[in-house]
Amino acid sequence: MPELPEVETMRRGIACVTGAVIEAAERCRCSRRPIEIGPHWRGFRRRVEGRTITSVERVGKRVLLMLDEGVERIVIEPRMTGLVLLAAPPTREHLRLRLHLKSRGRTPDRPAELLYWDRRGLGLVRVVDADEFGRRYGDAKLGPDALLATPEMLRDRLCASRRAIKVALLDQRAVAGIGNLYASEMLHRASIHPAMPCSKLRSADWELLSSAALEVLNDAIRYEGSTLSDGTYRNALNRSGGYQNHHRVYDRAGNSCPTCGAGVIERIVQSQRSTFYCPMCQPARKPR
């Protein structure tokens, strides 16, 4: 489930395509269902073929390939099982898109193709201009990147909400990049109960949450993301991430808490998604 750390790992993994020209875009017919490429495949090809990738960026949980003057850009949205790859994909049948790359000048290390692979096919790739980018991914749609969020930003954007803090952290309009896995992990590290209404958090909690978020996300990036037991997530070279070995609560129900050693990790369901937490580290009511 690519969240900010996995998508950032993808971005870094394919940064070496910067400067390459997209010679051809090929929608792979071997997939069960072709990837959704915005409205029109012909339009996609026309708009990307012959263009130069001038930088590789990330916005929330999406990878951006900036083209030429930076007006047009390819948005890659992996959602659940999407991968961006320079190496051979895990399976042939779920390969959705292939960008054939050409290098200008002496660039021996630059890969010849960039692949989009997606087992479940919920992800999408589209090309947008600056206007459409603003409409779809601008400030009205996405909050500040989670790596740049300060305690004040989190408090200002969430403190009026009656929602549980864990549910609110998944709202990309509040803060961009956090998903189901890292929401549990950062709340655990901040010692905040996941069901706590945002409006009940105090300023000390926002401080704790902000620093916990940075620690968890940066640690996860350092380990190149989390490859869960289904093995889906891989980096651009088709290698597993390592942060799953450092999860303290996620998917660890019934295990003892690695932080306090006394609590037993519990699983609850919030908004039809699993949440994991330690009842000892994250009490529903804080002792004062």
Place this chain on the structure above:
DNA sequence: CATATGTCCTGAGAGC
């Protein structure tokens, strides 16, 4: 407006 629910999809695992 804020919040909640339903939808898409595939493969793993459970249960019989």
Place this chain on the structure above:
DNA sequence: TGCTCTCAGGACATAT
């Protein structure tokens, strides 16, 4: 053993 069923959760559409 092989079938059916449930579940996982990203973002968005629709409902309350």
